[in-house]
Amino acid sequence: MTDPLDALASAARSGDGVTRLGRGAWLVTDPAETERLLASRDAVTGRTDRPTAPTSWGPDGPATWMAVRRAMRPLFTTARITASLPVVAEQAGGIVPGWPSPGVVDVGDETVRVVSAVNTRHLLGGPSRVLPPLLERELLLAGPRPTPFRRHRLRRAQRATYDAVRDAVRDDVRGPRAGLPAVLLGQGFDEHAVTLALRAMLLSGHHVPATALAWALHELSTHPDVQRDARAEATAHPDPTADLPLCRAVIREALRLHPPVWRLRRRLAAPARGLPAGADLLFSPYLNHRDPGTWSEPAEFRPRRWSADFRPAPGSYLPFALGPRTCPASHPALAQLTVVLATVLRTHHLVPHGSPTPTFDVLHAPRRLRLRLLPV
Numbered sequence: 231m232t233d234p235l236d237a238l239a240s241a242a243r244s245g246d247g248v249t250r251l252g253r254g255a256w257l258v259t260d261p262a263e264t265e266r267l268l269a270s271r272d273a274v275t276g277r278t279d280r281p282t283a284p285t286s287w288g289p290d291g292p293a294t295w296m297a298v299r300r301a302m303r304p305l306f307t308t309a310r311i312t313a314s315l316p317v318v319a320e321q322a323g324g325i326v327p328g329w330p331s332p333g334v335v336d337v338g339d340e341t342v343r344v345v346s347a348v349n350t351r352h353l354l355g356g357p358s359r360v361l362p363p364l365l366e367r368e369l370l371l372a373g374p375r376p377t378p379f380r381r382h383r384l385r386r387a388q389r390a391t392y393d394a395v396r397d398a399v400r401d402d403v404r405g406p407r408a409g410l411p412a413v414l415l416g417q418g419f420d421e422h423a424v425t426l427a428l429r430a431m432l433l434s435g436h437h438v439p440a441t442a443l444a445w446a447l448h449e450l451s452t453h454p455d456v457q458r459d460a461r462a463e464a465t466a467h468p469d470p471t472a473d474l475p476l477c478r479a480v481i482r483e484a485l486r487l488h489p490p491v492w493r494l495r496r497r498l499a500a501p502a503r504g505l506p507a508g509a510d511l512l513f514s515p516y517l518n519h520r521d522p523g524t525w526s527e528p529a530e531f532r533p534r535r536w537s538a539d540f541r542p543a544p545g546s547y548l549p550f551a552l553g554p555r556t557c558p559a560s561h562p563a564l565a566q567l568t569v570v571l572a573t574v575l576r577t578h579h580l581v582p583h584g585s586p587t588p589t590f591d592v593l594h595a596p597r598r599l600r601l602r603l604l605p606v
């Protein structure tokens with residue numbers, strides 16, 4: 231079977247940046263066209279294409295979802311994100327130092343555990359023991375190709391997650407009103423819409439950021455010089471709100487080399503850039519991120535390229551997508567992952583333990599990534 235990445239890469243090589251794939255579908259890899267088409271209001275997401283996809287479960291219909299997206303913004307201002315970082319550090323500090331050291335960890339499991347705890351706490355305004363295992367189960371059952379039997383179990387898992395999220399929304403109404411439910415309820419959305427929105431945020435923030443962190447840890451384990459310098463930065467600045475440019479650059483560079491969301495789909499609602507209405511558009515952050523026309527040494531892990539004044543060319547860096555359906559949590563995700571990474575580096579040396587297999591399925595992930603940890 232052809233690897234899905236090979237198929238896309240060879241199609242891209244045969245075209246000129248906007249490549250016809252047949253049956254009304256185009257692959258867009260030219261950075262400028264990527265920027266124009268993805269940012270266009272006419273490039274819409276088909277949320278019903280794959281009913282089991284986690285983000286297909288946003289509030290009923292795109293209009294409500296876009297209103298929810300606007301209403302969520304107060305939670306993601308710079309001031310609010312910075313204010314949330316001590317809690318992120320506390321969550322990470324409660325988990326990461328417990329990793330066996332010296333010892334070998336399954337990085338996939340551990341990063342999901344810490345990231346999910348951080349995300350749940352951030353969105354709910356308080357910790358939850360119930361939700362992370364429910365999210366994990368639902369996402370595993372959703373998988374890339376659910377069988378009919380799995381679909382039945384998936385529907386049960388989806389109902390269980392929905393009920394647990396709704397309970398969390400009700401708790402927030404009774405409790406201190408510190409999280410996303412309070413922000414949304416305060417703007418007049420009903421309990422069902424808030425439950426669906428929170429559920430979409432929790433599911434989207436479960437595997438994707440954990441995969442990004444796993445890739446960052448893998449790259450640091452194979453680049454001991456960068457690891458040493460990033461640890462020195464993290465150790466010199468223990469305050470969770472401190473600026474950590476190298477640690478942040480490590481996350482950015484890991485997202486460049488290994489964007490977990492490695493392909494994006496959109497449908498054109500109206501003609502654009504010479505393409506007809508109804509065209510299916512495929513974009514690949516992975517291919518754009520490794521384009522030798524826009525990146526120097528594209529296959530190399532070079533966090534220091536992210537200096538303060540570095541701006542990637544338009545359309546050449548899109549780990550969070552672009553345009554109206556860009557990731558709503560890109561800023562908090564980057565800030566939180568930087569804090570979690572710094573927490574790891576302060577307590578553990580990362581040493582390779584076998585080589586992971588890169589997968590290109592729903593996500594671009596490092597399968598069977600294990601690391602040997604040594605105490606700092």
Ligand code: HEM
Binds near residue numbers: 434
């Ligand atoms: C490094 C971390 C993350 C990366 C790389 C990332 C990447 C992305 C990308 C590429 C999309 C667009 C997907 C598409 O259109 O098919 C997306 C959408 C989304 N992300 Fe993220 N994400 C991250 C973290 C998060 C977190 C922490 C949350 C929640 C707190 C979140 C919530 C969402 C939601 C709800 C959407 C759907 C937006 C919409 O359809 O309007 N993401 N993300």
